[in-house]
Amino acid sequence: MDNEEYDCLSCGACCRDVADGTALVSEDDLVRWKREKADHILAALVPGHFSQMGFGTHDNGTCLFLGTETNPNACQIYETRGWACHALVPGSSQCQTYRKLYFTKLEQKPK
Ligand code: SF4
Numbered sequence: 001m002d003n004e005e006y007d008c009l010s011c012g013a014c015c016r017d018v019a020d021g022t023a024l025v026s027e028d029d030l031v032r033w034k035r036e037k038a039d040h041i042l043a044a045l046v047p048g049h050f051s052q053m054g055f056g057t058h059d060n061g062t063c064l065f066l067g068t069e070t071n072p073n074a075c076q077i078y079e080t081r082g083w084a085c086h087a088l089v090p091g092s093s094q095c096q097t098y099r100k101l102y103f104t105k106l107e108q109k110p111k
């Protein structure tokens, strides 16, 4: 269900309000990033749940990898993002809950 309505690169809702280390990465991710020499990703990981590593976040709960120079909603490492990022399927009920929360918050922000 990866259609225009659920275009992750223009959304990023589920990459916000993420507690430190809860967007988990898998052993395969670690092996791939080592192979890709993606040291900047490996250096940004923090201990997560279940003895796994996860992505670190800013103080406001936004994943360290969210936002590029031209697009605040795009993942900087989209092509090689981690296990938990893939596990959240665009258009799923979890995705829709994140989107509802984030876009409602945006609408309520004073202009
Ligand atoms: S999975 Fe859903 S909430 Fe997350 S970035 Fe993609 S469209 Fe947005």
Ligand code: SF4
Pocket: 014, 015, 023, 055, 063, 064, 065, 066, 067, 074, 075, 076, 077, 078, 081, 082, 085
């Ligand atoms: S790595 Fe990318 S897709 Fe995964 S939580 Fe961070 S910004 Fe979102």
